[in-house]
Amino acid sequence: MSDLGQFDACYNSEQDRILLRITNTAGEEYRLWLTRRFCLGLLGEFKVKVSAYRLPPEDRKGVRMDESSGLLDDSGASTVMQADIQQELVAARQDFGQTFHPGEQFPLGEQGELVEQVDLKPNEKGTGSHALGFQSVQGQLLTIAVTSELLNSIFEAIERVTQQADWGLITTAVSMAKSSTLQ
Template sequence: MQLHQINIQYDMAQDRLLLRVSTRDRQEYRLWLTRRFTALWWPALFEVLGHNEAVRRQGDPELQKAVLEFQHQTALQGTDFRQRFDAEELAQGMAPLLVHKVQMRRDGEEHYLLVFSPQEGPGLEVRLPERIMHALARLLTEGVKQADWGIAAPAAAQPDLPPAAERRLN
């Protein structure tokens, strides 16, 4: 599956987030994310992003957090979040999947493998480059804000930037 676009939107009627993944061959997969699932997955997503060599090399937890925040901001710089999601044909036989669990792991140096599973039956396996994983984390952050579920953001989703008057470049 070659990724084309990824999108997360809050659906008020369902009180869930809808994660949409479209592929280059014009197939779309839809995943429902409940509040409970999202509250567990959101911090885990940032934790998995922090399991790279540059972050782990830092002995001090504050330095680890700073390196992860830097990587997150750098990865998002070239991403266009304003582009409209192109509706595609739903993948054959693939009704929206109510996600019960997700397994995440690094898949090589610059990719991650995510396996979304319902309580029963087949799930969806997605391989994402690190840059897109950071974009997914950002989309999830925005979706949680839209949902107004009162879930506290993971530390890595909240950069510790001092007020503008206190920032120093040297």
């Protein structure tokens, strides 16, 4: 995927799903459908496991990692708390009310793909961007490069929309929004 342009998360009440729309600078738009069950895992266990990568690289010193997965060790409660604070700081600097500019081409189709799995492949050097991958039920894979700031922004946008959807998921987002667009 070319450089990220914008991403938008909005709730579709007819589908009872969240539509995540990601555009790049080449004018392509990728549409991903997120279910309640998927968001529960994304904003729960997955978010905790990738907490170290939600921190700026300079703040990761001393974080205990699982050597086999490269992700946060289960004993990292303080890291999770630091990452949630970092997410709030990132959110305070973002404008989630921007107008979303749709893409002109739809590599995954105009209807989009239902996401089944998410994965984060850390940059082995520990700095810069990491690979965030979304895999659909049909086997399609969308991978985007994310920094700690972008990863936190994605979590924040999805959390805000899950609150609007009234799914009862426990999140750290402070406010509700029917749509969240970030450029």
